[in-house]
Amino acid sequence: MKPILNSALEAVADIKDGSTLLVGGFGLVGIPENLILALVEKGTKDLTVISNNCGVDDWGLGLLLKNKQIKKMVGSYVGENKEFERQVLSGEIEVDLIPQGTLAERIRAGGAGIPAFYTPAGVGTPISEGKETRTFNGKEYLLEEGIVADFSLIRAAKGDKAGNLIYNKTARNFNPMIAAAGKVTIAEVEEIVEIGDLHPDYIHTPGVYVQKLIVGTQEKRIERLTVKKG
Secondary structure, rough: OOEEEEHHHHOOOOOOOOOOEOOOOOOOEEHHHHHHHHHHHHHHOOEEEEOOOOOOOEOHHHHHOOOEEEEEHHHOOOOOOHHHHHHHHOOEEEEEOOOOOHHHHHHHHHHOOOOOOEEEEOOOOHHHOOEEEEEEOEEEEEEOOOEEEEEEEEEEEEEEEOEEEOOHHHOOOHHHHHHHOOOEEEEEEEEEOOOOOOOHHOOOOOOHHEEEEOOOOOOOOOOOEEEEEO
């Protein structure tokens, strides 16, 4: 059985200033809302955050950005976060933008214990500066390193007491690979069930990758609401 902690603050208690975090989600879908809010409350700073994007101005990772708690952001999409844009242009934050497929594969590789791999994405662009290249079958490839973080913060729809997780539809996104690539993975789940209640064929993340669990209620904000006129 994995520890089921009483609060998000307790769950992030071991995250120190200067830590490297992998954070699940895509836009605002599947983000560990309560764990992020706990980091905001705790005030942990000088963080290196690796995630697809940095939330929006007033929610998700955008809250850490607003509080100047992020020292470096590694992601693939700036999006519509005006504060993120402002900090980048003013030099207040270090940013490493990575092609989305490369980012996903670097995280997957890190979780699989693969130190590096070759990819054609980014060849001949500023992304390739300072990186080893090699030619295979007449085509040039870049060497990219796998990513492993001090902590992974993820969210799932349901988990059992052994840490096995199931995600809901598109909230699955980056969460499974991020769960595998953290030295310590903290899972925020909407519901905890008994061991054996989850069908083995439907488990997305095996409990071996999860060290801590919390139960949280999410707001599940919509990044951009589009409705049809009546």
